[in-house]
Amino acid sequence: MEPKKVLIxxxxxxxxxxxxxxxxxxxxxxFSAKNGLQxxxxxxxxxxxxxxxxxxxxQMDGMECAKEIRALKxxxxxxxxxxxxxxxxxxxxxxxxxxVGINEYLQKPLNFDNLxxxxxxxxx
Numbered sequence: 750m751e752p753k754k755v756l757i758x759x760x761x762x763x764x765x766x767x768x769x770x771x772x773x774x775x776x777x778x779x780f781s782a783k784n785g786l787q788x789x790x791x792x793x794x795x796x797x798x799x800x801x802x803x804x805x806x807x808q809m810d811g812m813e814c815a816k817e818i819r820a821l822k823x824x825x826x827x828x829x830x831x832x833x834x835x836x837x838x839x840x841x842x843x844x845x846x847x848x849v850g851i852n853e854y855l856q857k858p859l860n861f862d863n864l865x866x867x868x869x870x871x872x873x
Contacts, residue, residue, distance in 0.1 A: 752776050752777055752854065753777050753778065753780040753798040753799070753868075753872045754777070754778045754779075754780060754795070754796065754797045754799075754803060755772055755774075755777045755778065755779050755780070755797065755798065755799050755800075755868060755872075756780045756781070756782060756788065756791065756797040756799070756800045756801070757769060757779060757780070757781045757782070757817045757856050758781075758782045758783075758784070758785065758788045758800060758801065758802045758803055758806065758811065758814065759781070759782075759783075759801070759803040759806070759834065760784060760805075760807060761803070762786045762804060763873075764803075764834075764857070764859065765781050766773075767782065767859070768801065768859065768864065771861045771864065771865065772864075772865070772868065775818070775865055775868075775869075777868065780795070780797065783806070783807075783843045784806040784807050784808040784809055785802075785806055785808065785809025785810060785811065785813055785814030785817070786808050786809045786811075786813075786814075788802070788814050788818070788835065789809075789814065789817055789818070792821070792826055796826065797827060798829070799820070799827055799829065799831075799868055799870045799871050799872050800830070800831045800832070801832050801834055801864075801868075802814060802815060802827055802831050802832065802833050802834065802851070803833075803834050803835070803857045804833050804834070804835040804837075804839075804841065805835070805836070811833055811834075811835075811851075812841075812846075812849050812851075814834075815831050815846075815849040815851050816849045816850065817848050818831065818850065819834075819849070819850035829833050829854055830852045830853070830854065830871035830872070831850065831851045832851070832852060832855060832867055832868070832871065833846050833853070833854035833855070833857050834852045834854070834857060835845065835854055835855075835856065835857060836857040837856065838855075838857075841846065841854075852871060853867055853871065855867060
């Protein structure tokens with residue numbers, strides 16, 4: 750079976766590396782981006798099974814990026830599960846996330862058991 754492809758969009762390399770290590774142990778194939786613009790350009794050439802999206806990123810934040818993904822013409826890409834990863838500085842609610850098409854959110858500091866469970870649930 751092909752490993753599932755996870756795109757981690759996160760501008761903190763510490764969180765990105767930790768998340769990558771945790772998910773590689775679970776046999777996911779990991780790709781990473783530093784901001785929403787990179788996510789969108791990677792999506793042009795690649796399919797992913799799930800996107801872990803930091804909300805506060807430079808150039809294009811996670812909310813804006815999620816909206817753009819949901820507006821993509823390719824039906825497969827526009828429906829990729831998106832998990833927001835947030836310290837929730839702006840106090841977004843689950844409704845705010847859902848309104849831009851985010852499926853689920855995880856609070857920082859990340860609980861890695863929750864992360865693994867969430868990724869499993871949304872990619873199986």
